[in-house]
Amino acid sequence: MAKTKVLERKPLTPMEKTFLPQIVSGLKTTFGTMMQKDVTLQYPEERPNIPDNYRGVPTLVKDPNGREKCVSCQLCEFVCPPKAIRMTPGGIDAEADPERAHVEKAPKEFDINMLRCIYCGLCQEVCPEEAIFLQDVFSLSGYSREEMINNKEKLYELGGTLPDQHSKWDKKKAAEQSGNAH
Amino acid sequence: MELLDAFLPYLLPIVYAVAMISVFMGLCSYSVLAERKVCSWIQGRVGPNRTRVPLLGHIPILGNLLTGLGIFQPAADGLKFLFKEEIVPGHVNKFYYMLAPVLALAPALTTMVVLPFGRYVDADGITQPLVLANVDLGMLIILGISSLGVYGIVLAGWASNSKYPFLGGIRASAQMISYELAMGLALLPVFMWAATPGSDYGMSLFGAVQSQQTLWLFIWQPLSALIFLVALFAETNRLPFDMAESETDLVGGFHTEYGCFKFGLFFVAEYAHVIMGSALFVLLFLGGWNFLPGLADPWGESLIGTLLSIAWFTTKVFFMIFFFIWMRWTLPRFRYDQVMSLGWKILLPLAVGNLVFNTIIIALYDTFTR
Numbered sequence: 001m002a003k004t005k006v007l008e009r010k011p012l013t014p015m016e017k018t019f020l021p022q023i024v025s026g027l028k029t030t031f032g033t034m035m036q037k038d039v040t041l042q043y044p045e046e047r048p049n050i051p052d053n054y055r056g057v058p059t060l061v062k063d064p065n066g067r068e069k070c071v072s073c074q075l076c077e078f079v080c081p082p083k084a085i086r087m088t089p090g091g092i093d094a095e096a097d098p099e100r101a102h103v104e105k106a107p108k109e110f111d112i113n114m115l116r117c118i119y120c121g122l123c124q125e126v127c128p129e130e131a132i133f134l135q136d137v138f139s140l141s142g143y144s145r146e147e148m149i150n151n152k153e154k155l156y157e158l159g160g161t162l163p164d165q166h167s168k169w170d171k172k173k174a175a176e177q178s179g180n181a182h
Numbered sequence: 183m184e185l186l187d188a189f190l191p192y193l194l195p196i197v198y199a200v201a202m203i204s205v206f207m208g209l210c211s212y213s214v215l216a217e218r219k220v221c222s223w224i225q226g227r228v229g230p231n232r233t234r235v236p237l238l239g240h241i242p243i244l245g246n247l248l249t250g251l252g253i254f255q256p257a258a259d260g261l262k263f264l265f266k267e268e269i270v271p272g273h274v275n276k277f278y279y280m281l282a283p284v285l286a287l288a289p290a291l292t293t294m295v296v297l298p299f300g301r302y303v304d305a306d307g308i309t310q311p312l313v314l315a316n317v318d319l320g321m322l323i324i325l326g327i328s329s330l331g332v333y334g335i336v337l338a339g340w341a342s343n344s345k346y347p348f349l350g351g352i353r354a355s356a357q358m359i360s361y362e363l364a365m366g367l368a369l370l371p372v373f374m375w376a377a378t379p380g381s382d383y384g385m386s387l388f389g390a391v392q393s394q395q396t397l398w399l400f401i402w403q404p405l406s407a408l409i410f411l412v413a414l415f416a417e418t419n420r421l422p423f424d425m426a427e428s429e430t431d432l433v434g435g436f437h438t439e440y441g442c443f444k445f446g447l448f449f450v451a452e453y454a455h456v457i458m459g460s461a462l463f464v465l466l467f468l469g470g471w472n473f474l475p476g477l478a479d480p481w482g483e484s485l486i487g488t489l490l491s492i493a494w495f496t497t498k499v500f501f502m503i504f505f506f507i508w509m510r511w512t513l514p515r516f517r518y519d520q521v522m523s524l525g526w527k528i529l530l531p532l533a534v535g536n537l538v539f540n541t542i543i544i545a546l547y548d549t550f551t552r
Contacts, residue, residue: 003398021513023513026512026513027508027509027512029509029512030224030508030511030512033224033225033226034223034224036219036221036226037226038223038226038227038228039226039227040226040227040228042228
């Protein structure tokens with residue numbers, strides 16, 4: 001049995017028994033808080049500071065050169081616990097990006113159903129290309145179920161460009177130029 | 183013209199009464215706003231700051247300021263109450279259910295008839311009160327009629343035919359009865375001092391104010407003031423004595439089954455009681471429109487002096503309203519048995535003791551000075 005220690009309490013003084021000093025000190029406290037700055041954030045106009053590792057809406061990002069990073073390996077689709085991600089792999093247009101065409105794939109379609117998404121971040125964790133990130137978007141609304149499915153265009157729009165730590169295409173080019181292609 | 187002269191004595195009181203009711207109702211709605219604003223400041227929030235009326239709300243700087251202070255909010259609140267769907271639950275006694283809010287509000291508005299709110303100096307150089315009806319028994323009328331407000335609450339609790347309102351109504355009536363006694367007894371010494379034998383004023387509030395020209399009764403009769411203040415909080419059903427509502431254990435108390443404008447009437451009645459109570463406390467203990475203790479009446483005899491006396495009186499009333507609100511957001515609610523024991527075991531004996539003490543003092547004073 002855990003030992004309990006009974007704290008000795010001082011008996012109340014006659015003045016304290018009237019509760020008046022306590023009421024006065026309470027009034028002082030509330031008046032003090034009244035003078036303090038409000039903590040309210042005027043939400044739609046003012047937005048909270050979102051920390052970097054916040055798990056918001058999953059988004060697709062591009063590398064600093066504007067290339068799609070996703071190679072449609074479908075790992076995120078398989079790992080997604082609520083099966084929110086649906087992806088159709090496709091090729092890269094050879095005319096638009098001859099360098100990457102026939103080397104990598106890119107998603108033809110990429111849908112994330114935000115009604116299913118549980119913001120667990122497993123897709124971000126599993127992605128070998130660091131192409132999918134849960135960023136700072138936290139308020140999501142729509143009038144229909146269809147609207148709540150983010151398609152590829154929307155995902156890239158939300159994701160934007162993030163700084164790339166690996167820049168594999170730049171490294172590949174540099175290696176080719178120095179005659180050390182592989 | 184002669185016709186007008188003939189009707190003027192009848193017309194003028196009506197005009198005055200309508201003017202006073204308008205001002206009073208305006209004060210009620212703005213004390214609701216004050217309640218919301220002060221509450222939010224005390225809790226570190228902002229409070230209502232979005233309601234904006236066209237034109238006035240779009241004046242460059244002033245409009246934003248007024249909107250931020252929530253000045254237009256009462257209009258939105260009132261409109262909301264007016265345009266909500268009138269829901270009458272099926273299980274209520276319809277007639278009494280409808281009657282209750284009216285009965286709650288009417289006494290609160292009636293008492294202002296005898297409430298002096300300023301003074302003027304008439305042609306003969308005699309100071310007169312600005313009041314709708316200057317009667318000798320002003321204080322008795324206020325005590326008598328304002329207590330009738332509890333009937334509205336009891337009736338609401340009973341007519342709602344539902345257990346929480348019922349409990350609220352019972353609590354309200356028990357509380358009113360308990361604190362009425364202490365309140366009346368706390369006032370007796372005040373009038374014993376204020377209305378000395380041979381004075382013209384009797385129980386009128388004007389007399390009480392005039393007697394405080396040198397010393398406010400709050401300083402002179404602190405115990406009476408304290409008992410009266412506590413009883414006032416209980417009579418107005420304000421925290422820490424809002425037994426009748428007590429959201430945590432009674433849902434909404436007596437107005438649980440009420441919605442839309444009927445609830446609005448209860449709401450206005452509560453604030454009308456608060457304003458009346460504040461005004462009463464100012465008149466009786468804080469010197470009414472007297473400037474400061476020892477510095478009675480620097481206002482002068484002109485119209486400006488009259489207006490200044492009204493302004494000073496309203497300033498004090500506003501402070502008291504603020505005090506009511508401030509108290510509400512400071513103290514937690516008493517338990518029901520604590521309220522009862524405070525009323526019967528502490529305040530009532532104290533008030534009786536205070537009365538006896540003052541009676542002896544007055545008797546001694548009269549014996550040795552005459």
